Amino acid sequence: xxxxxxxxxxxxxxxxxxxxxxxxxxxxxxRVAPEVRQRVRKVxxxxxYRPDPTARALATGAPGRRTDTLEIxxxxxCATAFGSNxxxxxxxxxxxxxxxxxxxxxxxxxxxxxxxxxxxxxxxxTTGLGALLVNVDAPLAKRFYxxxxxxxxxxxxxxxxxxxxxENLRGGRTAVRHxxxxxRRRIVAIDGRxxxxxxxxxxxxxxxxxREAGLRPLWAVGDYSREGGVTATRRLLAEQPDLxxxxxxxxxxxxxxxxxxxxxxxxxxxxxAVVGFDGSLLAAxxxxxxxxxxxxxxxxxxxxxxxxxxxxxxxxxxxxxxxTLSVRQSTxx
Amino acid sequence: xxxxxxxxxxxxxxxxxxxxxxxxxxxxxxRVAPEVRQRVRKVxxxxxYRPDPTARALATGAPGRRTDTLEIxxxxxCATAFGSNxxxxxxxxxxxxxxxxxxxxxxxxxxxxxxxxxxxxxxxxTTGLGALLVNVDAPLAKRFYxxxxxxxxxxxxxxxxxxxxxENLRGGRTAVRHxxxxxRRRIVAIDGRxxxxxxxxxxxxxxxxxREAGLRPLWAVGDYSREGGVTATRRLLAEQPDLxxxxxxxxxxxxxxxxxxxxxxxxxxxxxAVVGFDGSLLAAxxxxxxxxxxxxxxxxxxxxxxxxxxxxxxxxxxxxxxxTLSVRQSTxx
DNA sequence: TTGTACGCGTTATCAC
DNA sequence: GTGATAACGCGTACAA
Numbered sequence: 108x109x110x111x112x113x114x115x116x117x118x119x120x121x122x123x124x125x126x127x128x129x130x131x132x133x134x135x136x137x138r139v140a141p142e143v144r145q146r147v148r149k150v151x152x153x154x155x156y157r158p159d160p161t162a163r164a165l166a167t168g169a170p171g172r173r174t175d176t177l178e179i180x181x182x183x184x185c186a187t188a189f190g191s192n193x194x195x196x197x198x199x200x201x202x203x204x205x206x207x208x209x210x211x212x213x214x215x216x217x218x219x220x221x222x223x224x225x226x227x228x229x230x231x232x233t234t235g236l237g238a239l240l241v242n243v244d245a246p247l248a249k250r251f252y253x254x255x256x257x258x259x260x261x262x263x264x265x266x267x268x269x270x271x272x273x274e275n276l277r278g279g280r281t282a283v284r285h286x287x288x289x290x291r292r293r294i295v296a297i298d299g300r301x302x303x304x305x306x307x308x309x310x311x312x313x314x315x316x317x318r319e320a321g322l323r324p325l326w327a328v329g330d331y332s333r334e335g336g337v338t339a340t341r342r343l344l345a346e347q348p349d350l351x352x353x354x355x356x357x358x359x360x361x362x363x364x365x366x367x368x369x370x371x372x373x374x375x376x377x378x379x380a381v382v383g384f385d386g387s388l389l390a391a392x393x394x395x396x397x398x399x400x401x402x403x404x405x406x407x408x409x410x411x412x413x414x415x416x417x418x419x420x421x422x423x424x425x426x427x428x429x430x431t432l433s434v435r436q437s438t439x440x
Numbered sequence: 441x442x443x444x445x446x447x448x449x450x451x452x453x454x455x456x457x458x459x460x461x462x463x464x465x466x467x468x469x470x471r472v473a474p475e476v477r478q479r480v481r482k483v484x485x486x487x488x489y490r491p492d493p494t495a496r497a498l499a500t501g502a503p504g505r506r507t508d509t510l511e512i513x514x515x516x517x518c519a520t521a522f523g524s525n526x527x528x529x530x531x532x533x534x535x536x537x538x539x540x541x542x543x544x545x546x547x548x549x550x551x552x553x554x555x556x557x558x559x560x561x562x563x564x565x566t567t568g569l570g571a572l573l574v575n576v577d578a579p580l581a582k583r584f585y586x587x588x589x590x591x592x593x594x595x596x597x598x599x600x601x602x603x604x605x606x607e608n609l610r611g612g613r614t615a616v617r618h619x620x621x622x623x624r625r626r627i628v629a630i631d632g633r634x635x636x637x638x639x640x641x642x643x644x645x646x647x648x649x650x651r652e653a654g655l656r657p658l659w660a661v662g663d664y665s666r667e668g669g670v671t672a673t674r675r676l677l678a679e680q681p682d683l684x685x686x687x688x689x690x691x692x693x694x695x696x697x698x699x700x701x702x703x704x705x706x707x708x709x710x711x712x713a714v715v716g717f718d719g720s721l722l723a724a725x726x727x728x729x730x731x732x733x734x735x736x737x738x739x740x741x742x743x744x745x746x747x748x749x750x751x752x753x754x755x756x757x758x759x760x761x762x763x764t765l766s767v768r769q770s771t772x773x
Numbered sequence: 774t775t776g777t778a779c780g781c782g783t784t785a786t787c788a789c
Numbered sequence: 790g791t792g793a794t795a796a797c798g799c800g801t802a803c804a805a
Contacts, residue, residue, distance in 0.1 A: 112503050114782060125792045130784060138790055157590075160568040161506045162782030164494045165797050170445050173494045173797090176509075176547065190533025190738070191721045193526065200523025203550050214509065214547040217536050235493040257490070333725070362725045369727070388524045392666070392695045394702070394727030405523070447798060458776045463800060471774060495798035498781050506781090 113154040122150045133158065172210060174235030177202070177412065179215045181241040182223050184300055184330060189217045192331065192359050193387040194404065198241060198261065201408025209416060211236055223247060231255045237415040239408070240264070244302065259411040259420055263304040269424035271411045273402035275305045278430040279312020282354045282382040282400050285432055287320055289440045291352035291380055296326040297339040297364060299356035306331075309356045309384060325350075329360045336363020344371055351379055352438075358383040358390050361397055365437070380438040386431075395436035402430050446487040455483045466491065505543060507568030510535070510745065513549045514574040515556045517633055517663060522550045525664065525692050526720040527737065531574060531594065534741025542749060544569060556580060564588045570748040572741070573597070577635065592744040592753055596637040602757035604744045606735035608638045611763040612645020615687045615715040615733050618765055620653055622773045624685035624713050629659040630672040630697060632689035639664075642689045642717060658683075662693045669696020677704055684712055685771075691716040691723050694730055698770070713771040719764075728769035735763050 119129040124143060131139045132147035150156070164173055179202060181189060189195050202213050218226050227247055230238070237257035240248055249265035252258055260270040286294050296313045299306030310326065317324040327342045329335035336355060340363065343350060353368075355361035361383030365375060373379045375395055383390055386401020407428050414420050452462040457476060464472045465480035483489070497506050512535060514522060522528050535546050551559045560580055563571070570590035573581055582598035585591055593603040619627050629646045632639030643659065650657040660675045662668035669688055673696065676683060686701075688694035694716030698708060706712045708728055716723055719734020740761050747753050 115784095116782085126783080127785085127792055127794095128790080131791090134784085140790060143790085157568065157588075159498075159503075159506060159782055160566045161494055161497045161501070162797090163566070163784075165492075165498050165781090165799095166783040166785080168494065168797085170492075170797085173492060176493075188533070189536070190529040191526070193524070193529070196523040196526070196529050199532075199548065200521070203522070212547050212549060214545050215532065216545060233493045233496070235490065255490075333721070365727065366725075388666070389722070389725060392699075392722060393725055394698065448800095449798085459799080460777080460801075461775055464775090467800085473774060476774085492798055495781090496800075498783095498797085499799040499801085501781085503781085 113156045115156075115158070117154060118147065118150050118156050121154065122147045175211050176214050177206065177211050177236045177415070178230060178234050178238040179213050179241070180227070180230065180238055180243060181215070181217045182243050182247075183217055183219055184242065184303075188332065191333075192357070193389050194331075194357065194359075194385055195241075197387060197404040198239075198408050201405035202239065202412050204405060204409035205412025205416070211416060227251050228254075234258075237420075239411060239415070242303065245304075256422075257415060257418075257420065259415055259424070261408065261411070263308075263425075267422050269420045269422075271407050271426040271428070272305065273404075273407065273428045273430050275308035275430075276312040276315075278384060278400040278402070279309040279314075279354070280316040281312075281430065281432050282384070283313055283316035283320070285398070285434070285438065286352045286354065286380055286382060287322075289380065289438055292322060293347060293350045294322065294352040294354060295343045295347060295350050296324065297329040297336055297343070297353060297355040297360050298326050299329060299331045299360075301328060306356055313354055329356060329363075331357045331360060333359050333363040333366075336360030337367045338363075340364045340367035341371075344368075344373075352381070353379060354382045354384075356384050358385040358387045358397060358399055361399070361437075362389060362393055365393055365397070376437050376439045382438060386433050390433065390435065393437070395439075398435045398438040399433050400430050401433045403428050446489045448489075448491070450487060451480065451483050451489050454487065455480045508544050509547050510539065510544050510569045510748070511549060511563060511567050511571040512546050512574070513551065513560070513563065513571055513576060515551050515553060515576050515580075517553065517575065517636075521665065524666075525690075526722050527664075527690065527692075527718055528574075530720060530737040531572075531741050534738035535572065535745050537738060537742035538745025538749070544749060560584050561587075567591075570753075572744060572748070575636065578637075589755075590748060590751075590753065592748055592757070594741065594744070596641075596758075600755050602753045602755070604740050604759040604761070605638065606737075606740065606761045606763050608641035608763075609645040609648075611717060611733040611735070612642040612647075612687070613649040614645075614763065614765050615717070616646055616649035616653070618731070618767070618771065619685045619687065619713055619715060620655075622713065622771055625655060626680060626683045627655065627685040627687060628676045628680060628683050629657065630662040630669055630676070630686060630688040630693050631659050632662060632664050632693075634661060639689055646687055662689060662696075664690045664693060666692050666696040666699075669693030670700045671696075673697045673700035674704075677701075677706075685714070686712060687715045687717075689717050691718040691720045691730060691732055694732070694770075695722060695726055698726055698730070709770050709772045715771060719766050723766065723768065726770070728772075731768045731771040732766050733763050734766045736761050 231254035327339035390397035564587035660672035
């Protein structure tokens with residue numbers, strides 16, 4: 108009777124009434140004596156009683172409405188700070204869009220690479236409505252999918268696992284083509300994590316387009332962070348001092364590039380042009396504003412969520428979204 | 441039998457076994473005949489059976505562990521875009537910090553002002569572990585608190601409602617003092633929403649410090665958005681063309697100010713100095729980097745979450761966190 | 774290895 | 790107005 112959390116029976120007995128009455132008093136039902144209501148409320152206060160949401164949901168909820176939670180599962184790489192990369196804000200915004208008009212809510216899980224396997228196993232057991240996987244590597248996604256088929260991976264994943272993605276490869280090409288068209292030749296790249304399919308695709312797009320133009324590709328590996336962008340740029344400047352353009356795999360890295368360039372006394376866009384990837388708000392906030400390959404993150408995510416809720420996602424389901432180049436002053440001719 | 445979502449009994453009967461066996465087969469229990477396991481799995485597949493997480497939690501979970509969800513409730517003002525203001529990313533990051541080492545997870549609700557009353561009533565009924573209220577106005581917070589005492593408001597709220605906040609008033613003063621010390625005199629302000637206590641406090645801090653210095657305060661109302669910062673700055677420039685400093689109530693507005701200033705041909709910091717509020721990553725990404733009154737959002741939030749989980753939050757509980765000035769080039773002398 | 778029976782905490786439907 | 794009693798869907802000792 109001590110450590111146990113009080114239950115409705117405790118309240119009822121303490122108040123000298125039946126469970127039913129206690130329940131009614133608590134839930135503001137009309138047909139209950141005012142005096143009794145007071146008494147029950149007082150007991151609730153004293154005992155610190157809090158109705159168990161789970162039991163309540165089980166008793167109340169319609170079979171379908173009971174589980175109203177969509178799981179958003181993000182695995183954080185080395186420096187992929189969830190709170191600081193605007194990308195994640197856009198993902199959440201998209202989820203909210205997709206959830207609009209629904210009673211469903213989102214629960215957000217941010218896992219370290221180390222915790223991910225265990226946590227994903229646990230989550231795959233309790234997931235009801237479905238899950239959106241962000242940055243979850245292929246093996247883990249596959250395992251999750253086998254235990255819970257209601258998922259979409261944001262970014263290509265293991266075979267069969269439903270996914271949605273922007274045209275990463277084309278994005279890489281577009282960036283390079285734009286730089287070439289505006290007169291740049293010594294174009295280097297700051298990659299994202301190479302393990303991730305999206306990072307790999309953007310990289311490939313860059314390399315292919317460079318080769319086709321008869322230019323020599325050169326890159327440094329970043330990690331989708333600002334710091335990564337700074338160090339990558341320093342390294343690239345050391346390796347190829349006469350570079351005249353940088354293509355970064357994400358806007359945050361591009362910001363790092365801008366800062367490293369300023370630190371090195373290079374002017375943007377006069378000496379060096381910079382193109383980012385994402386088309387986030389951040390790109391519009393830098394100075395000079397950043398040209399960026401824009402991906403419709405909110406749209407992609409919202410679409411995935413709606414399909415998930417509508418139970419339209421099946422084996423091999425996937426969507427590809429076009430990217431567009433937002434030209435700003437960081438690549439002005 | 442048609443529209444109803446299949447339950448464990450359906451699976452069991454379809455597979456010709458008892459519920460227990462079906463349950464065991466599904467949950468990978470050791471003692472179950474391989475052949476039976478296969479059969480059950482097949483039926484699960486065919487029927488599209490998904491165990492009800494709620495019922496499962498009720499049956500499995502220890503009384504305390506059952507509710508593992510902390511509700512993060514954000515009310516969106518006019519232009520307070522959840523996905524684009526880095527502030528919210530930091531809030532979530534802080535929640536994650538506070539949750540670390542716990543089994544608890546966060547569920548994020550973003551409500552429009554219109555939906556808020558209804559949604560909050562609903563949520564106050566189902567909230568178990570507790571809730572963190574962001575941007576919820578005093579009356580609504582009070583109502584929520586009466587129905588569910590396990591909450592903390594991020595920002596001052598109605599009396600008795602537990603809250604945590606940065607030293608907003610002092611922050612306003614600090615910004616102005618810094619500007620004065622670096623030689624500025626015609627200092628104007630871009631306010632946040634005046635209805636919010638934090639916006640009001642920052643405003644008061646600005647006004648008081650100006651008056652004490654014998655300077656005339658002048659301000660325009662923003663809405664914590666970039667666009668708001670742009671239009672406010674344009675208005676201020678029209679009203680007081682010779683202004684030499686701007687104090688913005690949030691970094692995002694400050695970015696808008698930077699852009700409006702550039703558009704008007706004013707140089708920063710040569711012609712006009714700019715100070716933001718938040719100390720978000722954004723401030724370090726602009727060019728010139730933005731001097732900003734830094735508030736420890738992650739720390740505040742993490743602390744609130746931990747206190748909430750530890751059940752240490754009582755009537756009138758509150759915490760105040762110091763702000764510090766991060767001086768960058770937007771106010772260089 | 775499988776089935777029976779009970780408990781999880783609430784709400785809802787009846788009678789009274 | 791109030792109190793038994795039956796769901797809600799699932800997990801799991803316990804017995805078989």
